[in-house]
Amino acid sequence: MTVNKPNKQADARAKEQVDPSASPDRKTLLEETLRRRIISMELPPGGVIDELSLSKEFGLSRPPVRELMRELAAEGYIELEANRPARVSSMNYQSMRSFFQAAPLIYIATTQLAATHATPADIENLQAIQNNFKDAMERNDTIERVHYNDLFHFEIGKIARNAYLMPSLRRLLIDHARLGNTFYRSPTTDDMKSDMEKAVQQHDQIINAIANHDADAAAELIREHWELSRRRMAEYVMPDGVEIPLSF
Numbered sequence: 509m510t511v512n513k514p515n516k517q518a519d520a521r522a523k524e525q526v527d528p529s530a531s532p533d534r535k536t537l538l539e540e541t542l543r544r545r546i547i548s549m550e551l552p553p554g555g556v557i558d559e560l561s562l563s564k565e566f567g568l569s570r571p572p573v574r575e576l577m578r579e580l581a582a583e584g585y586i587e588l589e590a591n592r593p594a595r596v597s598s599m600n601y602q603s604m605r606s607f608f609q610a611a612p613l614i615y616i617a618t619t620q621l622a623a624t625h626a627t628p629a630d631i632e633n634l635q636a637i638q639n640n641f642k643d644a645m646e647r648n649d650t651i652e653r654v655h656y657n658d659l660f661h662f663e664i665g666k667i668a669r670n671a672y673l674m675p676s677l678r679r680l681l682i683d684h685a686r687l688g689n690t691f692y693r694s695p696t697t698d699d700m701k702s703d704m705e706k707a708v709q710q711h712d713q714i715i716n717a718i719a720n721h722d723a724d725a726a727a728e729l730i731r732e733h734w735e736l737s738r739r740r741m742a743e744y745v746m747p748d749g750v751e752i753p754l755s756f
Contacts, residue, residue, distance in 0.1 A: 556594070621667075621670055
C-alpha cells in the first residue's frame with residue numbers, strides 16, 4: 509500500500525489560489541497604494557516593505573501579498589532577495605546614470621510608435637489624463653501632478669502597442685516619478701513655474717502630433733519635453749553654490 513505524504517508546497521499553492529481574503533478589490537487597492545507610496549517617496553528608495561503590516565492594513569493573508577510583491581518586483585518597483593525582506597527599488601549613481609542614458613531613447617521610440625498607431629479612442633483617453641494633469645497643475649498639487657504626468661507617458665506607451673518597449677518604459681517612469689516628487693518639492697521659483705506651464709503646453713502639442721499621426725513632430729516634441737525635465741533635474745542635483753564673501 510502506498511501512502512501519499514503531504515506536499516506542503518502544493519498545499520500552500522492551493523491555499524493561495526482559493527484564499528477567500530484575496531479579494532480582487534482589496535488586492536487591487538493594495539497594489540495601487542503601494543505604487544503610489546513608492547513613486548511619491550512615502551516609501552523611500554531602499555526602504556523595507558513590511559508584508560505583515562500590509563496584510564493587516566488591507567485585510568489580506570500573506571500569500572496574496574507575497575504574490576503582489578513578486579509582480580511589483582518584476583515591474584521594477586521593489587527588490588526581492590532570498591531570506592531578506594522586500595525593499596523599495598534603490599536609486600543610486602549607477603541607476604541614475606542608466607536612467608538619463610535610456611530615457612530619451614525610450615520616450616522618443618514610444619511616442620513615435622504612438623503617432624503611428626493611435627486611434628480616436630486613444631486620443632480621447634490621453635486627453636482625459638491631460639485634463640487631470642492640468643487640474644493638478646492649477647491646484648499646485650505636486651503628488652497628483654507627478655501622478656498624472658506618469659499616467660500621460662504610460663498611456664502613450666500603451667498606444668505604441670509594443671510589448672518590448674513597455675517593460676522599459678514602466679521601469680523608467682518609476683524613477684522619473686520619484687525624481688519628480690523630489691525636485692518639485694524644492695522652493696518654487698518663477699523660472700520653475702514657467703517651465704511647468706511650458707510642460708503643459710508641450711503635452712497638448714504632443715497629443716496633437718499623435719492625433720495627426722505625425723511621428724517626426726511627435727519625436728521632436730518629446731525630445732524637447734524630456735530636455736525640460738532633464739534640465740530641471742540637473743539643476744536640483746547640482747544647485748548653484750552659496751557665495752560667501754571673504755574678508756581678511
